[in-house]
Amino acid sequence: MSVSKSVSEQQPNQQPTQEGRPIWTNIIFFGLSFLIAVTVVPWYGFEYGFHWSTWLWATGLWLFSSTSISMGYHRLWSHRAYEANGLLRGFLAFGGCLALQNSALHWASDHRIHHKHVDHDEKDPYSASLGFWHSHIGWILKRRNEARYDEQYDRCPDLKRDPIVMFQHKYYWILSVALNVLIPAILGLAYGMFWEMMLVAGVFRLVWSHHLTFFINSLAHIWGSRPYTEENSARDNFVLAVLTGGEGYHNYHHKFQYDYRNGISWWHFDPSKWWIKAFSWVGITKNLKVVPKDKIERAKAQTLLLKAKEKTAHLPNAEEIMQKLHDEYDKLVLNMTEFYEAKKAWVEAKKADIAHEIAEEKKHLIENYEQFKLKLEEQKLSWMKLAKQYA
């Protein structure tokens, strides 16, 4: 997630350094705002108390800005996981200014590099391989490997064609400062509690929303499970999903970054996914990208197989176990192929609304579908029973 400003002076053939150059404006801003949030804000509360409406406004502003980052900066602009009309894009660009994480163009550029070079010490802007501090905020406070930065945003030609993105980019700093100062100030004057609103809905809300977003780069690459791929450090984590509007299903997201969902099951807490879907019903969003279910299931099975392989490699009967695992895995993949083909045939027949003379065929298709579904369910159980013993 991107906050740091771009550098204009760049040394030719500069060697990447672990240390980097401190960015003092960021160090002072993030340091000071954090200090105020953990000292002045609680002191004010003990001394004068807080009115409930202050916290209500702070929560509202936090949710608006963090949803703009998740739905807008991340899924819409970084990954093009869906399309949105101008009104929603404007709204998300506005919320992005309030989040104070740099412009959508800059943020998306960094984020595309993160996905392309995830965990790479030098190329990933917020690589988790360099530890919690660096991936959380260290990368914002000092500039490492300056040659890496995409000054012209060449990775984002699509975004350069979006007038809303470019307008926000041009006026980003003035808009961000104005919103972050004016909104709490106006609310404070309206409620007759200026300093309380400035401290809570202004500073505390901003620090809170910053660090929760930053957790996706730090904690979501350290803490959680990896059901879809172990090729990178990204993790699925329910707690982080709750705190970040659904962004915590980061392992799935790194495997299938173009899916508009991060949490794919109905019970996965992912408000951004719900908003995007709900907006599609009224035409505000469209072309929602979804990864086919069979592809997801295959990725999960393959990851489990690799995990089991790794864990059993040292056992004396490793070869025998591997043979068993491979047999079950092959059967599972075969059953999946049969099931998803039967399902596709059935769905297509339903869509085509075949006339009565082919009713027999329709009956056959649905029988096929039911039969393969049962077979796949049985094989899934058998596979899981075996793989879980070793993985």
Ligand SMILES: [Zn+2]
């Ligand atoms: Zn990541």
Ligand SMILES: [Zn+2]
């Ligand atoms: Zn992403």
